[in-house]
Amino acid sequence: MIAPPLLTLEAVGVTYQRSIVALHGIDLTVQAGQIVAILGVNGAGKTTTLRAISGFVGLDQARVTGGCIRHRGTAIETLPPHLITRRGIVLVPERDKVFPNLTVAENLAAVVTAAAGTAERRRREQLVYEHFPRLAARRSSEAGLLSGGERQMLAVGAALLCGPELLLIDELSLGLAPIIVGELGERLKTIRSELGLAILLVEQSAAFALQMADHAYVLENGRVAAAGPAATLAADTDIQRYYLGTAAGERRSYRDGRTRPGACQ
Amino acid sequence: MQLAVNIVVLAATYALIACGYVLIYRVSRVLNLAHGELMMVGAYLLVTVASASALPPLLAVGLAAALSLGVGVLVHLFLMRRLTGQPALAAVLTTIGLGILLRGLVVLLWSAEQQHPAQSLGLANPPITLFGGGRISTLSLALVLTTGAVYGGLFAFLRFSRWGIRMRAAGQNPLLAAQRGINLNGIYAVAWGLSTFTGSVAGILIALDSGLDTTMATIGLKAFPVALVGGLDSLLGSLLGALIVATAEVVLIQYVDPLLSDVVPFLILMAVLLARPWGLFGSREELDRV
Ligand SMILES: Nc1ncnc2c1ncn2[C@@H]1O[C@H](COP(=O)(O)OP(=O)(O)OP(=O)(O)O)[C@@H](O)[C@H]1O
Ligand SMILES: [Mg+2]
Numbered sequence: 001m002i003a004p005p006l007l008t009l010e011a012v013g014v015t016y017q018r019s020i021v022a023l024h025g026i027d028l029t030v031q032a033g034q035i036v037a038i039l040g041v042n043g044a045g046k047t048t049t050l051r052a053i054s055g056f057v058g059l060d061q062a063r064v065t066g067g068c069i070r071h072r073g074t075a076i077e078t079l080p081p082h083l084i085t086r087r088g089i090v091l092v093p094e095r096d097k098v099f100p101n102l103t104v105a106e107n108l109a110a111v112v113t114a115a116a117g118t119a120e121r122r123r124r125e126q127l128v129y130e131h132f133p134r135l136a137a138r139r140s141s142e143a144g145l146l147s148g149g150e151r152q153m154l155a156v157g158a159a160l161l162c163g164p165e166l167l168l169i170d171e172l173s174l175g176l177a178p179i180i181v182g183e184l185g186e187r188l189k190t191i192r193s194e195l196g197l198a199i200l201l202v203e204q205s206a207a208f209a210l211q212m213a214d215h216a217y218v219l220e221n222g223r224v225a226a227a228g229p230a231a232t233l234a235a236d237t238d239i240q241r242y243y244l245g246t247a248a249g250e251r252r253s254y255r256d257g258r259t260r261p262g263a264c265q
Numbered sequence: 266m267q268l269a270v271n272i273v274v275l276a277a278t279y280a281l282i283a284c285g286y287v288l289i290y291r292v293s294r295v296l297n298l299a300h301g302e303l304m305m306v307g308a309y310l311l312v313t314v315a316s317a318s319a320l321p322p323l324l325a326v327g328l329a330a331a332l333s334l335g336v337g338v339l340v341h342l343f344l345m346r347r348l349t350g351q352p353a354l355a356a357v358l359t360t361i362g363l364g365i366l367l368r369g370l371v372v373l374l375w376s377a378e379q380q381h382p383a384q385s386l387g388l389a390n391p392p393i394t395l396f397g398g399g400r401i402s403t404l405s406l407a408l409v410l411t412t413g414a415v416y417g418g419l420f421a422f423l424r425f426s427r428w429g430i431r432m433r434a435a436g437q438n439p440l441l442a443a444q445r446g447i448n449l450n451g452i453y454a455v456a457w458g459l460s461t462f463t464g465s466v467a468g469i470l471i472a473l474d475s476g477l478d479t480t481m482a483t484i485g486l487k488a489f490p491v492a493l494v495g496g497l498d499s500l501l502g503s504l505l506g507a508l509i510v511a512t513a514e515v516v517l518i519q520y521v522d523p524l525l526s527d528v529v530p531f532l533i534l535m536a537v538l539l540a541r542p543w544g545l546f547g548s549r550e551e552l553d554r555v
Contacts, residue, residue: 054444055443055444057349057439057440057443057449058349058351059439059440060440080443080449081440081443081444082443082444082445082446082447082448082449085443085444085445085446086446090444091444093441093444096438096440096441097441098441099433099434099437099438099441099442100437101433101437102430102433102434102437106430106433106434107434109427109430110427110430110431110433110434110442110445110447111445111446112431112445112446112447112448113446114446158445162445162446
């Protein structure tokens with residue numbers, strides 16, 4: 001018998017506030033050690049997918065209404081977030097990713113490493129500061145005062161402290177200079193191969209994501225519109241044009257108003 | 266001198282009660298309007314412990330305070346836990362209901378008569394003359410010292426202990442806290458336990474000093490403006506708020522009219538809220554979350 005994959009989503013549907021359907025049945029698989037990317041325009045449901053995996057709290061007014069999310073074969077869609085984290089599935093959220101009024105050191109201290117002993121915890125802390133020396137330098141400044149890049153490093157660091165086997169990262173590149181994104185990406189690849197992590201990466205920036213990932217999914221309107229090895233998707237011009245809006249010329253379905261169709265393009 | 270002593274004692278009383286409001290609000294953004302009643306229950310637990318056992322006074326007080334910590338945890342487990350993630354208003358209304366229920370229960374279980382736990386414990390309360398000539402009762406002195414110890418302990422706990430840091434984290438962003446492996450319900454239970462514990466210690470010391478009936482809940486409610494004046498999510502603020510309210514109250518009672526005593530905290534509250542709606546020490550951005 002083959003061991004079940006690290007993570008599978010089978011026909012997962014998510015509804016916000018009882019009526020707004022954000023996901024209409026997503027199928028997705030992440031194998032151990034893999035980097036998988038989720039691409040799609042604004043509002044496609046990328047963040048919602050990661051949030052469904054990492055667990056909702058009552059505050060979200062969101063619910064998994066159908067399908068099944070399995071971690072190594074065990075259904076986890078009804079678990080509260082802290083138990084999902086303790087299983088080794090850890091989210092780096094899109095926004096509000098650090099505790100702004102806590103210092104860098106306190107942000108790390110707040111993390112619960114339930115199963116790991118003190119020595120293991122100290123080892124992981126060391127690892128975080130080694131990989132992100134900027135954090136060590138700013139250990140006692142408040143996280144709210146960090147730059148965007150440092151904040152992202154702290155968020156990744158705090159997630160690593162949780163002892164993940166699968167890291168869910170929502171928009172690593174959001175609001176960061178390309179050079180920082182490149183650095184962070186390289187750093188992540190190193191960490192991933194050191195720790196044998198799997199990473200599920202949500203990205204606006206298709207070029208960056210497809211370069212990082214082994215496998216990719218393209219979401220549109222809460223459905224999987226395309227899926228395949230990253231190299232195949234990167235070479236497919238149709239996909240580039242219709243779903244990722246990176247091809248020259250027309251850009252369709254960017255919804256956030258930053259690029260209105262017909263306006264100056 | 267005596268005026269200063271009175272101010273310090275009243276401020277210590279208010280501060281000890283107010284930190285319970287702050288703890289729960291800071292960690293879960295819930296205004297616990299049953300705090301006065303919970304503190305009263307703590308005091309009544311001392312009445313029961315004193316009559317049911319022959320423990321020495323200090324142990325009896327300790328046992329009652331420990332039981333009250335359990336009461337706080339139970340309130341969270343059986344009531345507030347169901348409201349985790351619901352709108353804050355629902356939780357606040359629930360605490361109002363809880364307060365009414367507790368008042369009824371107290372009358373039912375302990376009767377509405379005035380109780381004197383100090384007598385049944387055989388506790389004397391001799392006045393002590395301070396070096397400046399002011400006088401303070403032994404229990405009032407104990408209350409001032411306890412308040413100091415509780416605040417020192419809370420500051421250190423929130424600042425340095427891992428659980429304290431997690432409590433602050435949960436107060437800032439509960440979802441992210443959960444995503445970092447923090448069990449929110451565990452944190453909230455600790456907050457309710459600590460809050461009821463500190464409130465009950467205040468209630469117990471007041472009951473030992475001046476007896477106990479159901480009007481104690483009103484004292485708890487008077488400390489609510491103190492917490493609000495300070496900004497609700499700041500311990501330092503509630504310490505300062507207690508000092509301001511106590512000073513005004515003592516001075517007005519002395520020089521104007523003793524009947525003012527019950528309204529002073531609320532008058533000061535209105536004055537402060539008009540000038541600084543987020544309180545003296547509160548964080549401004551927290552306001553829209555109330
Ligand atoms: N809290 C919420 N309440 C109601 N609807 C929501 C909520 N969050 C998201 N949605 C809706 O769900 C859909 C998917 O949103 P989601 O945030 O998952 O998109 P996304 O792919 O992450 O977009 P972006 O690239 O802008 O981050 C959108 O139509 C959005 O309007
Ligand atoms: Mg998103």
